[in-house]
Amino acid sequence: MDVKKIAVIGAGAMGNGIAQAGLMAGYTVAMHDVEQRFIDRGVNTIKDSLAKFVGKGKITAEQNDEMLKRLLPTTDLRAAVNDADLVIEAVFEDLTLKKKIFTDLDAFAPERTILASNTSSMSITEIASSTKRPGKVVGMHFFNPAVLLKLVEVIYAKQSTDEAIQTTYDVAKKMNKVPVIVKKDSPGFIYNRVNAPTALLLQLLLDKGSPTPAQFDAAFKALMPMTPFELLDYVGLDIVLHTQDYYSKTLSKDYSPRKALRDLVAAGTLGKKTGKGLYDWSAGRPTIDTSNPTTEYDFTHMVALQVNEATKCLEEGVTNDPKDIDLAIANGGGGMGPFTLAQSIGYDKLVARCNELADKFGIETFRPTKTMQEGRIKV
Template sequence: MENIAVIGSGTMGNGIAHVFAQNGFKVSLIDISEAALEKGMATIAKNLDRQVKKEKIDEAKKTETLNNITTFTSVKEGAKGADLVVEAATENTDLKLKIFKELDEVCDEKTILASNTSSISITKIASVTNRPEKVIGMHFMNPVPVMKLVEIIRGYSTSDEVTERIMEMSKKLGKIPEEVNDYPGFIANRILMPMINEAIFSLFEGVAGVKEIDSVMKLGMAHPMGPLQLADFIGLDVCLSILNVLHDGLGDPKYRPCPLLINMVQAGKLGAKSGEGFYDYGHGTKDLVVASTFKK
């Protein structure tokens, strides 16, 4: 496999395109928005500059990586001739089903279709295609160029051959793939999101404050980032979406999203990307500043 198409140029999409391109693959980066593509390419260039500064790559490698990426606003044009398509669009079931249905129609029969979904059923995604054996999950971690794990999710019909090929390809990217089966939240988010949700419940119920909750987990459990800061980094809307998938898919009340999380998302307090979540990101310093109020 040499030609890769990536759907979506946001945080995950541009990171995935970056990693494939840096490892010698020809990448088509696809997004319906030209502005989003420009922003995505600017992010890739900025991250490459950071690697150059740290002497992990040289200027020649940076130029080669950028030259390996071509942008498209059309799925039909961008996915043409791709050996593998990695979808990294918004974590929305209807949108992903629509994309995969289109990909199935425009891609060659041999093309493997992968989703970077963090919680949505690969089996359900595969059901809208005529190639369920060639549909698989490739759940990269954020930030993609830095994090080593790729969670490889087998749908109900994903073939052994496709799974093996994607596992090997992940290793060629310098990643460590771990294979899991297709159940809500897979492994990463089935374990992570209840922890984040419980941290939010602890805040909601007045057990401790934001700083205290995060400090306990960082200092006591050796977590590099506290659960509330991590939630801000992921995006509170994304956390809520994944918890809803877990709650609906498994039917267990322990996955019920905290009311505080629901209210914050409805109020537009989505974390780092909106400028405020559990922390305030508009204060202009490098120090974390706890957001001023949390209304139950």
Template sequence: MKKIMVIGAGTMGNGIAHVFAQNGFEVSLVDISEESLAKGLATIERNLNRLVEKGAIDAQTASAAISNIHSSTDLKNAAGQADLVVEAATEDRELKKGIFKQLDEYCGPDTILATNTSSISITEIAAVTGRPEKVIGMHFMNPVPIMKLVEVIRGYSTSDSVTKRILELSRELGKIPTEVNDYPGFIANRILMPMINEAIESLFHGVAGVHEIDTVMKLGMGHPMGPLQLADFIGLDVCLSILEVLYEGFRQPKYAPCPLLVQMVTAGKLGVKSGEGFYDYSSSKKAEVVSAQFRQG
């Protein structure tokens, strides 16, 4: 397994391509937009240079990694050559299912199809293919080049041999894989998102302010980042999407998204990506608490 195709040149996709390329794999980075590919490649090069500056890798390793990546907008051609595909497109169920239908048609019969989804059912995605035993979740954490965890999710039909190979491959990348089963949110987001939602509920009901809630969790619980700032970093739209998957899957009130989160996403306040969420990022990269009141009513 030496030829890897990564679908999506955004934050997660370019990070996944970076890690594979840095570890000697030949990578095809595929996106529908040349502009997105250019941005993704620029990000990879910038992040590799930072690692060189920090002494984590040498310049030769960085140069080799860049040369291992080839970008393309031609999904069919790239898929036909891949030993493994890692899909990292937008967290949209129908979009992902459409991509996997195409991959099943374009890829060789032995190609493993992995998705970086953080919450959508692997079994549901696999069901649109003729190879459900070769479909698996490979959920990297952001930022991919730094974070060690890979959540490896078995669908209902995922074979033991494919699971074993992806666990081994994750270790080859210097990651620490953890195998979980296919239930809404898996493990990472099943635990993380209700915590973030509860922090938003606490803000909504006026229990404390943005800074105070995050300070309690950082100083009291040892979290490197408070839940509201973390939500901004993830993207409030992504948090809402994952909570909706959890609520749809379990039908339990504790997974229902806070009305404040719904309002903020509707208003386009998505966090870092939009320049404002619970914090204001418009004038600098440093998070400043937004002056707006977040209480209900």
């Protein structure tokens, strides 16, 4: 299907970013939200972002004006979707809310229209069940900031047609993204699933109290632009709690949120968004003391958990190509893919790291898989 008009539902950070990506790819984009003030904020964010592109010489002032003419902001859901070829839902991660929206989208959008959810981890199949067109419901998961980050996960629900997936994939390509097809609707899809056990390790360390976040991050500061605990703060500790709780219900009880994380969230100490979390964000970025790095953990512990979870994605049929996993990880957050790293570090060492962590914390999720132990995957 030739997509000409996209409707984005939700004008928040993800929604306005996706809308802008659509405008820059040449699409007409309707952007919907429930209140005018949310619409106004989203439109102003797009205008400010496009102005920066003009200032950097990446687009002309004329192109900027032409893009904004193709932006159709509205609080009327029926008007937003009644002639759309593709609808992308980008509201808060609440399954009940999403299902209600998809029921409305199904009623208001033409029969030909593909309905996509930007959910980061929820079941596309469950969302599709609220419509009478499950074959035309897919996942289209962008990463924040959606204008800049390249990865888009295109996810099959149980009944998604190949045509709906291909059309969505082609739109992502036209947006200058790197789409990766997720063949099985599974919690966390690829990128967030591969990173789930590293977040579990971090919340276990928080609960243990040693090493401290600063001591742990000091060992990683020279290796990555944003260190592990700093990244939790950046994402938001409430989001981390919500996601780990979701995985505890869908993947393993090992992910159950521990007391230290629950206490921080209950106190409203959520990270960057509140100015303070594990670190103080009042100066923009936290200053991490690198004078006392932990010697108990290093980069290979984190890589081991990622590689192990990536092998589970292969064993479960989330994808059948290890290259797609590496492509997703490299384009969702930068850096190298887990299997590329495994080849350079060595599977034997990574298997030993997984067993070490499984024994230390009593967490079977960390135990190496059969595929991991065989160590034959090359990319």
